[in-house]
Amino acid sequence: MSRKDISGHAVGSLVIEGKTKRVWDIPSGDGGSSSFVLIESKDRITAGDGAKAHDLTGKAKVSNATNAKVFQILNSAGLKTAFVKPAGDNAFIAQKCQMVPIEWVSRRLATGSFLKRHPGVPEGYRFNPPLQETFFKDDANHDPQWSEQQIVSAGFCFNGVTIGKGEVDYMRRATICVFEVLERAWRSRNCALIDMKIEFGVNNMGQILVADVIDSDSWRLWPSGDKRLMKDKQVYRNITGEVTQSHLDEIKRNFEWVAEQLDHLTPPYRCMVVILMGSPSDEDHCRKIMECTRALEIPTQMRVTSAHKGTGDTMSILADYEGAEMPIVFIAVAGRSNGLGPVLSGNTCFPVINCPPVKADNVDRDIWSSLNVPSGLGCTTVIHPEGAALAAAQILGLHNHLIWSKLRVRQLQAVASLKAADKKLREQ
Structure with missing residues:
Protein backbone atom coordinates (compact mmCIF):
# COMPACT_ATOMS: atom_id res chain seq x y z
CA MET A 1 0.00 0.00 0.00
CA SER A 76 -19.92 13.22 25.67
CA ALA A 77 -23.69 12.71 25.73
CA GLY A 78 -23.12 9.00 25.07
CA LEU A 79 -24.19 8.78 21.43
CA LYS A 80 -22.48 6.19 19.25
CA THR A 81 -20.53 8.04 16.57
CA ALA A 82 -17.68 7.25 14.18
CA PHE A 83 -15.68 10.32 15.23
CA VAL A 84 -12.45 9.49 17.08
CA LYS A 85 -10.30 12.63 17.31
CA PRO A 86 -9.05 15.66 15.36
CA ALA A 87 -6.02 15.13 13.15
CA GLY A 88 -4.53 18.54 12.46
CA ASP A 89 -6.25 21.68 11.24
CA ASN A 90 -8.03 20.19 8.23
CA ALA A 91 -8.77 16.56 9.10
CA PHE A 92 -10.02 14.11 11.70
CA ILE A 93 -9.80 10.38 12.35
CA ALA A 94 -12.95 8.28 12.31
CA GLN A 95 -13.92 4.64 12.47
CA LYS A 96 -14.06 3.12 9.02
CA CYS A 97 -17.69 2.65 8.01
CA GLN A 98 -19.69 1.50 5.05
CA MET A 99 -22.05 4.43 4.62
CA VAL A 100 -25.82 4.11 4.40
CA PRO A 101 -26.68 6.23 1.31
CA ILE A 102 -29.46 8.14 3.05
CA GLU A 103 -29.57 11.69 4.38
CA TRP A 104 -31.57 11.85 7.61
CA VAL A 105 -33.13 15.29 8.04
CA SER A 106 -34.77 16.69 11.19
CA ARG A 107 -36.90 19.84 11.07
CA ARG A 108 -38.18 21.99 13.92
CA LEU A 109 -39.59 24.73 11.67
CA ALA A 110 -40.98 24.56 8.15
CA THR A 111 -38.73 26.40 5.73
CA GLY A 112 -36.65 25.85 2.59
CA SER A 113 -37.40 22.82 0.42
CA PHE A 114 -40.16 21.62 2.75
CA LEU A 115 -42.31 24.61 1.76
CA LYS A 116 -41.83 23.83 -1.94
CA ARG A 117 -42.90 20.22 -1.39
CA HIS A 118 -45.82 21.17 0.86
CA PRO A 119 -47.53 24.28 -0.53
CA GLY A 120 -49.96 25.86 1.89
CA VAL A 121 -47.82 25.25 4.98
CA PRO A 122 -46.69 28.65 6.30
CA GLU A 123 -43.01 29.28 6.87
CA GLY A 124 -42.18 28.87 10.54
CA TYR A 125 -44.78 26.14 11.16
CA ARG A 126 -43.43 24.32 14.22
CA PHE A 127 -43.07 20.56 14.33
CA ASN A 128 -43.55 18.99 17.76
CA PRO A 129 -41.87 16.51 17.88
CA PRO A 130 -39.30 17.40 15.19
CA LEU A 131 -40.26 16.17 11.75
CA GLN A 132 -37.94 13.50 10.35
CA GLU A 133 -37.44 12.99 6.60
CA THR A 134 -35.15 10.76 4.55
CA PHE A 135 -33.52 11.37 1.17
CA PHE A 136 -31.63 8.94 -1.06
CA LYS A 137 -28.16 10.26 -1.91
CA ASP A 138 -28.26 10.62 -5.70
CA ASP A 139 -26.91 13.91 -7.06
CA ALA A 140 -28.02 13.12 -10.60
CA ASN A 141 -31.64 12.98 -9.43
CA HIS A 142 -31.29 15.73 -6.80
CA ASP A 143 -31.47 13.42 -3.76
CA PRO A 144 -35.10 12.26 -4.02
CA GLN A 145 -37.13 11.86 -0.84
CA TRP A 146 -37.54 8.24 0.21
CA SER A 147 -40.02 6.59 2.55
CA GLU A 148 -39.16 4.02 5.19
CA GLN A 149 -40.65 1.39 2.93
CA GLN A 150 -38.29 2.33 0.09
CA ILE A 151 -35.25 2.16 2.36
CA VAL A 152 -36.22 -1.27 3.67
CA SER A 153 -37.12 -2.53 0.20
CA ALA A 154 -33.72 -1.47 -1.16
CA GLY A 155 -32.19 -4.38 0.75
CA PHE A 156 -29.05 -2.49 1.75
CA CYS A 157 -26.43 -4.60 3.52
CA PHE A 158 -23.29 -3.06 5.03
CA ASN A 159 -20.61 -4.98 6.94
CA GLY A 160 -23.03 -7.86 7.34
CA VAL A 161 -25.91 -5.72 8.64
CA THR A 162 -29.08 -5.74 6.56
CA ILE A 163 -30.95 -2.45 6.84
CA GLY A 164 -34.41 -3.60 7.81
CA LYS A 165 -37.29 -2.05 9.74
CA GLY A 166 -35.49 -2.25 13.08
CA GLU A 167 -32.36 -0.59 11.75
CA VAL A 168 -34.36 2.17 10.05
CA ASP A 169 -36.32 2.76 13.23
CA TYR A 170 -33.10 3.06 15.26
CA MET A 171 -31.60 5.54 12.80
CA ARG A 172 -34.81 7.57 12.80
CA ARG A 173 -34.84 7.73 16.59
CA ALA A 174 -31.11 8.51 16.74
CA THR A 175 -31.58 11.30 14.17
CA ILE A 176 -34.19 13.00 16.34
CA CYS A 177 -32.00 12.48 19.41
CA VAL A 178 -29.00 14.13 17.70
CA PHE A 179 -31.17 17.07 16.67
CA GLU A 180 -32.65 17.55 20.14
CA VAL A 181 -29.25 17.34 21.85
CA LEU A 182 -27.79 19.98 19.55
CA GLU A 183 -30.96 22.07 19.64
CA ARG A 184 -30.72 22.28 23.43
CA ALA A 185 -27.04 23.12 23.21
CA TRP A 186 -27.61 25.97 20.74
CA ARG A 187 -30.53 27.25 22.76
CA SER A 188 -28.08 27.93 25.59
CA ARG A 189 -26.51 30.52 23.25
CA ASN A 190 -29.89 31.98 22.21
CA CYS A 191 -29.63 30.34 18.79
CA ALA A 192 -32.39 28.33 17.14
CA LEU A 193 -31.46 25.13 15.33
CA ILE A 194 -34.05 25.08 12.55
CA ASP A 195 -33.18 21.86 10.74
CA MET A 196 -30.18 19.63 10.07
CA LYS A 197 -29.05 16.54 8.22
CA ILE A 198 -26.84 13.65 9.32
CA GLU A 199 -25.66 10.34 7.91
CA PHE A 200 -25.02 6.90 9.35
CA GLY A 201 -22.43 4.25 8.67
CA VAL A 202 -21.86 0.64 9.77
CA ASN A 203 -18.41 -0.08 11.19
CA ASN A 204 -16.43 -3.31 10.93
CA MET A 205 -18.14 -4.67 14.07
CA GLY A 206 -21.61 -4.17 12.62
CA GLN A 207 -22.46 -1.14 14.77
CA ILE A 208 -24.62 1.62 13.29
CA LEU A 209 -22.91 4.94 14.03
CA VAL A 210 -23.57 8.61 13.39
CA ALA A 211 -20.87 9.27 10.81
CA ASP A 212 -19.62 11.59 8.07
CA VAL A 213 -19.33 15.33 8.85
CA ILE A 214 -21.55 17.73 10.81
CA ASP A 215 -20.61 21.36 10.22
CA SER A 216 -22.17 24.60 8.97
CA ASP A 217 -23.08 22.85 5.71
CA SER A 218 -25.32 20.51 7.73
CA TRP A 219 -27.90 22.81 9.35
CA ARG A 220 -29.88 26.01 9.45
CA LEU A 221 -28.98 28.14 12.45
CA TRP A 222 -30.81 31.37 13.28
CA PRO A 223 -29.46 33.50 16.16
CA SER A 224 -32.33 34.71 18.37
CA GLY A 225 -34.63 32.65 16.13
CA ASP A 226 -34.42 35.40 13.47
CA LYS A 227 -34.07 34.15 9.90
CA ARG A 228 -32.48 37.43 8.86
CA LEU A 229 -29.51 36.64 11.10
CA MET A 230 -28.84 33.17 9.64
CA LYS A 231 -25.24 31.94 9.97
CA ASP A 232 -25.37 28.80 7.84
CA LYS A 233 -24.76 27.82 4.22
CA GLN A 234 -28.18 29.13 3.23
CA VAL A 235 -26.52 32.54 2.94
CA TYR A 236 -24.49 31.10 0.05
CA ARG A 237 -27.50 29.38 -1.50
CA ASN A 238 -29.45 32.65 -1.45
CA ILE A 239 -26.89 34.60 -3.49
CA THR A 240 -28.27 35.38 -6.93
CA GLY A 241 -26.01 36.42 -9.74
CA GLU A 242 -22.26 36.68 -9.32
CA VAL A 243 -20.72 35.42 -6.09
CA THR A 244 -18.20 38.08 -5.13
CA GLN A 245 -15.25 37.93 -2.79
CA SER A 246 -17.27 40.07 -0.39
CA HIS A 247 -19.95 37.37 -0.33
CA LEU A 248 -17.35 34.68 0.37
CA ASP A 249 -15.77 36.74 3.15
CA GLU A 250 -19.18 37.13 4.81
CA ILE A 251 -19.83 33.39 4.61
CA LYS A 252 -16.44 32.61 6.12
CA ARG A 253 -17.08 35.08 8.98
CA ASN A 254 -20.42 33.36 9.63
CA PHE A 255 -18.76 29.94 9.74
CA GLU A 256 -16.06 31.24 12.08
CA TRP A 257 -18.74 32.68 14.35
CA VAL A 258 -20.42 29.27 14.56
CA ALA A 259 -17.13 27.55 15.44
CA GLU A 260 -16.43 30.13 18.14
CA GLN A 261 -19.90 29.77 19.65
CA LEU A 262 -19.43 26.01 19.90
CA ASP A 263 -16.67 26.62 22.44
CA HIS A 264 -19.36 27.85 24.82
CA LEU A 265 -21.70 24.86 24.41
CA THR A 266 -19.79 22.63 26.86
CA PRO A 267 -19.38 24.88 29.92
CA PRO A 268 -18.19 23.45 33.25
CA TYR A 269 -21.01 22.14 35.39
CA ARG A 270 -22.45 24.70 37.79
CA CYS A 271 -24.83 22.46 39.70
CA MET A 272 -24.70 19.77 42.36
CA VAL A 273 -26.50 16.89 44.03
CA VAL A 274 -26.05 16.80 47.81
CA ILE A 275 -26.88 13.53 49.56
CA LEU A 276 -27.52 13.97 53.26
CA MET A 277 -27.73 10.85 55.41
CA GLY A 278 -29.12 10.72 58.91
CA SER A 279 -26.61 8.09 60.03
CA PRO A 280 -23.24 6.81 58.76
CA SER A 281 -24.84 3.37 58.63
CA ASP A 282 -26.68 4.58 55.52
CA GLU A 283 -23.47 5.17 53.55
CA ASP A 284 -23.80 2.11 51.28
CA HIS A 285 -27.28 3.22 50.22
CA CYS A 286 -25.99 6.74 49.55
CA ARG A 287 -23.06 5.48 47.49
CA LYS A 288 -25.49 3.71 45.18
CA ILE A 289 -27.16 7.07 44.53
CA MET A 290 -23.80 8.76 43.99
CA GLU A 291 -22.66 6.11 41.52
CA CYS A 292 -25.65 6.97 39.34
CA THR A 293 -25.24 10.76 39.53
CA ARG A 294 -21.52 10.56 38.85
CA ALA A 295 -22.19 8.29 35.87
CA LEU A 296 -24.02 11.33 34.49
CA GLU A 297 -21.00 13.45 35.49
CA ILE A 298 -23.05 15.47 37.98
CA PRO A 299 -20.94 16.82 40.85
CA THR A 300 -22.12 15.03 43.99
CA GLN A 301 -21.30 15.30 47.68
CA MET A 302 -22.33 13.19 50.66
CA ARG A 303 -22.85 14.57 54.17
CA VAL A 304 -23.89 13.10 57.54
CA THR A 305 -26.37 15.08 59.62
CA SER A 306 -29.40 14.31 61.78
CA ALA A 307 -32.37 16.63 61.77
CA HIS A 308 -33.44 15.16 65.11
CA LYS A 309 -30.12 15.01 66.96
CA GLY A 310 -28.30 17.95 65.37
CA THR A 311 -30.88 20.34 63.96
CA GLY A 312 -28.56 23.34 64.20
CA ASP A 313 -25.81 21.56 62.27
CA THR A 314 -28.32 20.51 59.60
CA MET A 315 -29.42 24.12 59.16
CA SER A 316 -25.80 25.27 58.98
CA ILE A 317 -24.99 22.72 56.27
CA LEU A 318 -28.11 23.77 54.37
CA ALA A 319 -27.11 27.45 54.55
CA ASP A 320 -23.64 26.70 53.17
CA TYR A 321 -25.07 25.06 50.06
CA GLU A 322 -27.77 27.69 49.56
CA GLY A 323 -24.99 30.29 49.41
CA ALA A 324 -23.10 28.38 46.72
CA GLU A 325 -24.92 30.27 43.92
CA MET A 326 -25.71 27.23 41.82
CA PRO A 327 -28.69 24.89 41.28
CA ILE A 328 -28.70 22.13 43.89
CA VAL A 329 -30.92 19.12 44.53
CA PHE A 330 -30.87 17.61 48.03
CA ILE A 331 -31.46 13.89 48.52
CA ALA A 332 -32.36 12.98 52.08
CA VAL A 333 -31.52 9.44 53.21
CA ALA A 334 -33.13 8.64 56.55
CA GLY A 335 -35.22 5.74 57.78
CA ARG A 336 -37.47 5.05 60.74
CA SER A 337 -38.77 8.49 61.71
CA ASN A 338 -37.66 10.51 58.67
CA GLY A 339 -37.38 14.10 59.82
CA LEU A 340 -34.42 14.95 57.57
CA GLY A 341 -36.27 15.35 54.28
CA PRO A 342 -39.20 17.36 55.68
CA VAL A 343 -36.92 19.63 57.74
CA LEU A 344 -34.79 20.36 54.68
CA SER A 345 -37.86 20.96 52.52
CA GLY A 346 -39.36 23.29 55.11
CA ASN A 347 -36.24 25.45 55.17
CA THR A 348 -35.10 25.66 51.55
CA CYS A 349 -36.63 26.43 48.16
CA PHE A 350 -34.31 23.94 46.48
CA PRO A 351 -35.80 20.54 45.53
CA VAL A 352 -35.62 17.81 48.18
CA ILE A 353 -36.02 14.11 47.38
CA ASN A 354 -36.51 11.47 50.10
CA CYS A 355 -34.80 8.15 49.41
CA PRO A 356 -35.21 6.08 52.59
CA PRO A 357 -32.84 3.11 53.08
CA VAL A 358 -35.70 0.67 53.57
CA LYS A 359 -35.15 -2.65 55.31
CA ALA A 360 -37.22 -5.77 54.80
CA ASP A 361 -38.36 -5.90 58.42
CA ASN A 362 -39.86 -2.40 58.49
CA VAL A 363 -40.29 -1.38 54.85
CA ASP A 364 -43.88 -0.18 55.30
CA ARG A 365 -43.04 2.08 58.25
CA ASP A 366 -39.91 3.54 56.63
CA ILE A 367 -41.76 4.40 53.42
CA TRP A 368 -44.77 5.80 55.27
CA SER A 369 -42.47 8.00 57.34
CA SER A 370 -41.14 9.60 54.14
CA LEU A 371 -44.51 9.83 52.41
CA ASN A 372 -46.61 11.26 55.20
CA VAL A 373 -44.95 14.68 55.41
CA PRO A 374 -46.55 17.76 56.99
CA SER A 375 -48.69 20.03 54.82
CA GLY A 376 -46.94 22.79 52.93
CA LEU A 377 -43.87 20.72 52.09
CA GLY A 378 -42.94 19.61 48.60
CA CYS A 379 -40.37 16.88 49.18
CA THR A 380 -41.00 13.82 47.05
CA THR A 381 -40.12 10.20 47.86
CA VAL A 382 -38.30 7.80 45.55
CA ILE A 383 -37.45 4.34 46.87
CA HIS A 384 -34.75 3.07 44.51
CA PRO A 385 -31.32 4.78 44.63
CA GLU A 386 -31.06 4.95 40.83
CA GLY A 387 -34.56 6.45 40.65
CA ALA A 388 -33.63 9.16 43.14
CA ALA A 389 -30.47 9.97 41.17
CA LEU A 390 -32.37 10.17 37.87
CA ALA A 391 -35.08 12.34 39.43
CA ALA A 392 -32.40 14.75 40.61
CA ALA A 393 -30.78 14.71 37.17
CA GLN A 394 -34.09 15.50 35.47
CA ILE A 395 -34.55 18.52 37.74
CA LEU A 396 -31.05 19.81 37.03
CA GLY A 397 -31.43 19.00 33.33
CA LEU A 398 -34.16 21.61 33.00
CA HIS A 399 -31.43 24.26 33.01
CA ASN A 400 -28.35 22.25 32.04
CA HIS A 401 -28.36 20.94 28.48
CA LEU A 402 -25.38 18.65 29.12
CA ILE A 403 -27.27 16.68 31.78
CA TRP A 404 -30.46 16.75 29.71
CA SER A 405 -28.53 15.33 26.74
CA LYS A 406 -27.18 12.41 28.73
CA LEU A 407 -30.70 11.59 29.92
CA ARG A 408 -32.04 11.87 26.37
CA VAL A 409 -29.39 9.49 25.04
CA ARG A 410 -30.15 7.02 27.86
CA GLN A 411 -33.71 6.86 26.55
CA LEU A 412 -32.43 6.08 23.05
CA GLN A 413 -30.08 3.40 24.41
CA ALA A 414 -32.88 1.78 26.41
CA VAL A 415 -35.02 1.43 23.30
CA ALA A 416 -32.06 0.17 21.27
CA SER A 417 -31.28 -2.48 23.90
CA LEU A 418 -34.85 -3.75 23.87
CA LYS A 419 -34.86 -3.93 20.07
CA ALA A 420 -31.53 -5.78 20.05
CA ALA A 421 -32.81 -8.29 22.59
CA ASP A 422 -36.01 -8.80 20.60
CA LYS A 423 -34.04 -9.31 17.37
CA LYS A 424 -31.76 -11.85 19.06
CA LEU A 425 -34.74 -13.87 20.25
CA ARG A 426 -36.40 -13.80 16.84
CA GLU A 427 -33.22 -15.06 15.18
CA GLN A 428 -32.82 -18.04 17.53
Missing part, protein backbone atom coordinates in the same frame (compact mmCIF):
# COMPACT_ATOMS: atom_id res chain seq x y z
CA SER A 2 1.46 3.36 -1.04
CA ARG A 3 1.56 6.01 1.65
CA LYS A 4 1.49 9.78 1.85
CA ASP A 5 1.28 12.33 4.63
CA ILE A 6 -1.97 14.22 5.33
CA SER A 7 -2.13 16.63 8.28
CA GLY A 8 0.88 14.93 9.82
CA HIS A 9 -0.63 11.42 9.55
CA ALA A 10 0.52 8.63 7.26
CA VAL A 11 -2.36 7.52 5.07
CA GLY A 12 -2.80 4.94 2.37
CA SER A 13 -5.14 4.92 -0.60
CA LEU A 14 -7.90 7.43 -1.27
CA VAL A 15 -11.16 5.70 -0.33
CA ILE A 16 -13.52 8.28 -1.81
CA GLU A 17 -13.54 11.96 -2.73
CA GLY A 18 -16.60 14.17 -2.43
CA LYS A 19 -17.34 17.78 -3.20
CA THR A 20 -16.00 19.08 0.11
CA LYS A 21 -13.88 16.25 1.57
CA ARG A 22 -11.54 13.34 0.90
CA VAL A 23 -11.52 10.07 2.84
CA TRP A 24 -8.14 8.32 3.20
CA ASP A 25 -7.43 4.83 4.44
CA ILE A 26 -5.15 4.59 7.50
CA PRO A 27 -2.77 1.62 7.21
CA SER A 28 -2.43 -0.89 10.04
CA GLY A 29 0.88 -1.69 11.68
CA ASP A 30 1.44 -4.72 9.40
CA GLY A 31 0.94 -2.64 6.27
CA GLY A 32 -2.64 -3.66 5.67
CA SER A 33 -5.80 -1.64 6.12
CA SER A 34 -6.85 -0.60 9.63
CA SER A 35 -10.31 0.05 11.05
CA PHE A 36 -9.88 3.81 10.77
CA VAL A 37 -9.88 6.48 8.10
CA LEU A 38 -8.71 10.07 7.92
CA ILE A 39 -11.33 12.52 6.65
CA GLU A 40 -9.81 15.64 5.11
CA SER A 41 -11.87 18.79 4.52
CA LYS A 42 -11.46 20.95 1.41
CA ASP A 43 -11.47 24.74 1.00
CA ARG A 44 -14.59 24.36 -1.11
CA ILE A 45 -18.24 25.38 -0.75
CA THR A 46 -21.00 24.02 -2.98
CA ALA A 47 -24.76 24.14 -3.38
CA GLY A 48 -27.40 22.68 -5.69
CA ASP A 49 -25.76 19.24 -5.91
CA GLY A 50 -22.50 20.87 -6.94
CA ALA A 51 -23.98 23.07 -9.67
CA LYS A 52 -22.81 26.07 -7.66
CA ALA A 53 -19.28 25.84 -6.28
CA HIS A 54 -16.47 28.15 -5.15
CA ASP A 55 -13.12 27.92 -3.47
CA LEU A 56 -13.25 29.41 0.04
CA THR A 57 -9.82 29.76 1.59
CA GLY A 58 -9.82 28.73 5.23
CA LYS A 59 -13.15 26.88 5.08
CA ALA A 60 -11.50 23.48 5.64
CA LYS A 61 -9.98 24.58 8.94
CA VAL A 62 -13.21 26.16 10.19
CA SER A 63 -15.37 23.22 9.10
CA ASN A 64 -13.01 20.70 10.67
CA ALA A 65 -13.04 22.60 13.97
CA THR A 66 -16.83 22.83 13.88
CA ASN A 67 -17.21 19.13 13.13
CA ALA A 68 -14.85 18.13 15.96
CA LYS A 69 -16.71 20.28 18.51
CA VAL A 70 -20.11 18.95 17.41
CA PHE A 71 -19.05 15.32 17.64
CA GLN A 72 -17.39 15.92 20.99
CA ILE A 73 -20.78 17.14 22.28
CA LEU A 74 -22.50 14.04 20.88
CA ASN A 75 -19.84 11.67 22.20
